[in-house]
Structures are given as structure tokens and as C-alpha cells.
Amino acid sequence: MNLLVVADPLQGFKIHKDSTYVMLREAARRGWTLWFCEAADLRVSEGVVEARSRPLAFTDTQEYQHWFELGGAETRALRDFDAVLMRTDPPFDQQYLYATHLFTLAEQQGARVFNPGQTLRDYNEKLAILRFPEVIAPTRVTQRAADLRDFLAEHGDIILKPLDGMGGTGIFRLTRQDPNIGSIIETLTHNETRTVMAQRYIPAIVDGDKRILLIDGIPVDWCLARVPLAGETRGNLAAGGTGYARPLSPRDREIAESLGPRLAAAGLLLVGLDVIGDYVTEINVTSPTCFQEITQQSGIDVPALFIDALERKVTAASRRKEG
Structure with a gap:
């Protein structure tokens, strides 16, 4: 092959x-x-x-x-x-x-x-969560400073993130008492010329930002909980977080089994769900990671699961073509 x-x-x-x-x-x-x-x-x-x-x-x-x-x-x-x-x-x-x-x-x-190309375009890693409002925390998407200030006033403690980053880059936590609210909003929105996402802060981040892998819609039985450094709000490994493989919790599995078939039906073979507490915060489709960490700590051969699924897809497509 x-x-x-x-x-x-x-x-x-x-x-x-x-x-x-x-x-x-x-x-x-x-x-x-x-x-x-x-x-x-x-x-x-x-x-x-x-x-x-x-x-x-x-x-x-x-x-x-x-x-x-x-x-x-x-x-x-x-x-x-x-x-x-x-x-x-x-x-x-x-x-x-x-x-x-x-x-x-x-x-x-x-x-x-x-x-596939179409699904990569359709499922922006930040915006794709909006397709599943039942599993996300309060969220606002806007480029207007007033909208972000209103959201902050309503929730008191929020996360702001760009729509095109990775590894935790450009993510800020804001509270009502922050002295740099205006500067942070201006920086992230490029003075209201760039759209950003605001989400209510989820305190469960202290227990880790969990990466749940879906392979052809089926969840891997263990996830990787990326626990932030002390004093940090980002669990991303690239931002200094530490990864701990853990079995899926009942809530993790409920989310994965709800979203998995729908994401597979859209053509997504590999997806990385980011889950904090009870909520999905991102749906990663470009190049989801954490294969090695989960494999090494759980004994689940994640690369083999993925290549198995890829083989099945290729074989099925070849049979359709021959038929």
C-alpha cells in the first residue's frame, strides 16, 4: 500500500x-x-x-x-x-x-x-464546538470589544482565544478585576478586526484538559489529561502542562459516544476532542496528537488502532471502485 x-x-x-x-x-x-x-x-x-x-x-x-x-x-x-x-x-x-x-x-x-479537505474547512478547531451546543460551556464568538466586555461582565471569569492557533498560544484568562482588559482585547482582536472566541472559565482545568481521541468515530478507551503548571491556566503540553493517561470517565465516554458517530459521518477519520470537566472546548481535526503518551502510559496501541482504521477505509473505497 x-x-x-x-x-x-x-x-x-x-x-x-x-x-x-x-x-x-x-x-x-x-x-x-x-x-x-x-x-x-x-x-x-x-x-x-x-x-x-x-x-x-x-x-x-x-x-x-x-x-x-x-x-x-x-x-x-x-x-x-x-x-x-x-x-x-x-x-x-x-x-x-x-x-x-x-x-x-x-x-x-x-x-x-x-x-478530507472539505471537513478540514468545515470543522475549524475552535468554531466546530458550536455544532454541539449541548456539550459546551457558555461561549461567545465576536470581534467586537463591547461583546467581549459584556460576556466578561456576565460570567466574571473567562478564557479568550484566537481561532487559528495551537498549543495554547494566544490564550488569555480574564476576570472582572484584571487591569489589562482593554489591552488584551485589543491585542487579540487586532483592534476589532479579528474574530475571537470567549468561553466561561471552567475550574476543572486544575484536574487537566483531557484529549480524547476518536478513530473513525470510536473513542480510544484512555485519554490524556494535560494538567497545567502551578499558576498556569493552559494545560497544553506545549505550554508546559504534564500529561497523565487516564481511563475515560462516564462523562467522557458519554460525550465521545454522542459526538463520535456524527463526526465520522462527516468524513473525519481522526479527531481529538478537548474536554475540561463536563464540557468540550475544542474539536481538533488538523493533526491531533497524544498517541505516544496514551500508548506508553495505558498499553493501548493507538498507532495500530489508527492504521487499522485507515486500512479499512482504503479497502472499502477500493471495493466500491471495483464494484
């Missing part, structure tokens, strides 16, 4: 925790032929979506920047691969958006892309 992964530069992978790395390791263990390109290597030529891709092989070393070997570049249509795996990290900027449009065109030409 030929798998093309579209990702950020391989030499930047932190292989001790990178989820894409262990996905590819598992695929290679099964004998798949791996190909790599960056989003900048996508193109359309004579109407066909192509990638200037290079064969990817693993070396015998676990050293950073030396764990892989790349062969000579070849230009091939995306439809000629058995599967295309989109694993480029946010931010969801214009270049990312353009890539999703190329994926949609490639899918119309027979390519199998995961997650």
Missing part, C-alpha cells in the same frame, strides 16, 4: 512524542510504502492535483534529524496513492486553506485524503 503523508519538515519532528512519527512507524511495520511531501509541494498541472513527493524510509537511529532517509523526488498524482494523510500542524492560515481546496479537487479525481 502506498501512503503519502503531507506534513511539516521531518527534521523538525520531536520523535519522542510526535504522533505522525508513530503512525508512519506502524505503517512501515506493516510493509506499506511511505512517501513524504510538504504542502508547498502540491500543485495542479493540466487539471490534475499532483505532489512532488519523495520515498520515506526509517534509519536504524533514533537521533533527531537522522531517523529518516528520503529518496529522489517524483511527481505523482494524488489519486495514484492508496491514501493521503494530511498532518500539517495549524495555524489554519491561507496556505493551509489553499491546500484543503487542492485536496477536495484531488478527491473528486479519485484520491483518498484523511481527513
Whole structure:
């Protein structure tokens, strides 16, 4: 099976925790032929979506920047691969958006892309929660300072976040007593020219911001609770949080089993739900992580679960095409 992964530069992978790395390791263990390109290597030529891709092989070393070997570049249509795996990290900027449009065109030409271009566009990682109001805390989306001040006045303790970030970047906690309310709102909204999200602060963050993985709509039985540093409100590992794998609580499972089938029906093979307490705070679809942490601490082989699901999708698509 030929798998093309579209990702950020391989030499930047932190292989001790990178989820894409262990996905590819598992695929290679099964004998798949791996190909790599960056989003900048996508193109359309004579109407066909192509990638200037290079064969990817693993070396015998676990050293950073030396764990892989790349062969000579070849230009091939995306439809000629058995599967295309989109694993480029946010931010969801214009270049990312353009890539999703190329994926949609490639899918119309027979390519199998995961997650598909249309769903990547439809499910903004912050805004997608608005599709499921029954599982979210009070939320406001706006670029107007007055709207944010009203929301703060109503709830007293809120979180403000940009709509295109990752890893906790640009997230602020505001209370009514904060002396920098105006400056923070001006900074995040770029003086009311950029839309942001405000959410009521959830005190349960002290117990962790839980990442629940959904693979083809089915929750992995353990999640990763990312517990913030003392004095910090962000649990993100990139912001210094510590990850503890835990079995899903009854509420976690209720949320996952409610949203999972609906997200799978939309075409999302891999989703990372962020849950604080009883509430979903984000729905991650671009490049969900935490595979390694959950696997190492729970014994659940998350990469194998994912590659199993990918194989099933590719096999089913091939049978439909033959039929």
C-alpha cells in the first residue's frame, strides 16, 4: 500500500512524542510504502492535483534529524496513492486553506485524503464546538470589544482565544478585576478586526484538559489529561502542562459516544476532542496528537488502532471502485 503523508519538515519532528512519527512507524511495520511531501509541494498541472513527493524510509537511529532517509523526488498524482494523510500542524492560515481546496479537487479525481479537505474547512478547531451546543460551556464568538466586555461582565471569569492557533498560544484568562482588559482585547482582536472566541472559565482545568481521541468515530478507551503548571491556566503540553493517561470517565465516554458517530459521518477519520470537566472546548481535526503518551502510559496501541482504521477505509473505497 502506498501512503503519502503531507506534513511539516521531518527534521523538525520531536520523535519522542510526535504522533505522525508513530503512525508512519506502524505503517512501515506493516510493509506499506511511505512517501513524504510538504504542502508547498502540491500543485495542479493540466487539471490534475499532483505532489512532488519523495520515498520515506526509517534509519536504524533514533537521533533527531537522522531517523529518516528520503529518496529522489517524483511527481505523482494524488489519486495514484492508496491514501493521503494530511498532518500539517495549524495555524489554519491561507496556505493551509489553499491546500484543503487542492485536496477536495484531488478527491473528486479519485484520491483518498484523511481527513478530507472539505471537513478540514468545515470543522475549524475552535468554531466546530458550536455544532454541539449541548456539550459546551457558555461561549461567545465576536470581534467586537463591547461583546467581549459584556460576556466578561456576565460570567466574571473567562478564557479568550484566537481561532487559528495551537498549543495554547494566544490564550488569555480574564476576570472582572484584571487591569489589562482593554489591552488584551485589543491585542487579540487586532483592534476589532479579528474574530475571537470567549468561553466561561471552567475550574476543572486544575484536574487537566483531557484529549480524547476518536478513530473513525470510536473513542480510544484512555485519554490524556494535560494538567497545567502551578499558576498556569493552559494545560497544553506545549505550554508546559504534564500529561497523565487516564481511563475515560462516564462523562467522557458519554460525550465521545454522542459526538463520535456524527463526526465520522462527516468524513473525519481522526479527531481529538478537548474536554475540561463536563464540557468540550475544542474539536481538533488538523493533526491531533497524544498517541505516544496514551500508548506508553495505558498499553493501548493507538498507532495500530489508527492504521487499522485507515486500512479499512482504503479497502472499502477500493471495493466500491471495483464494484
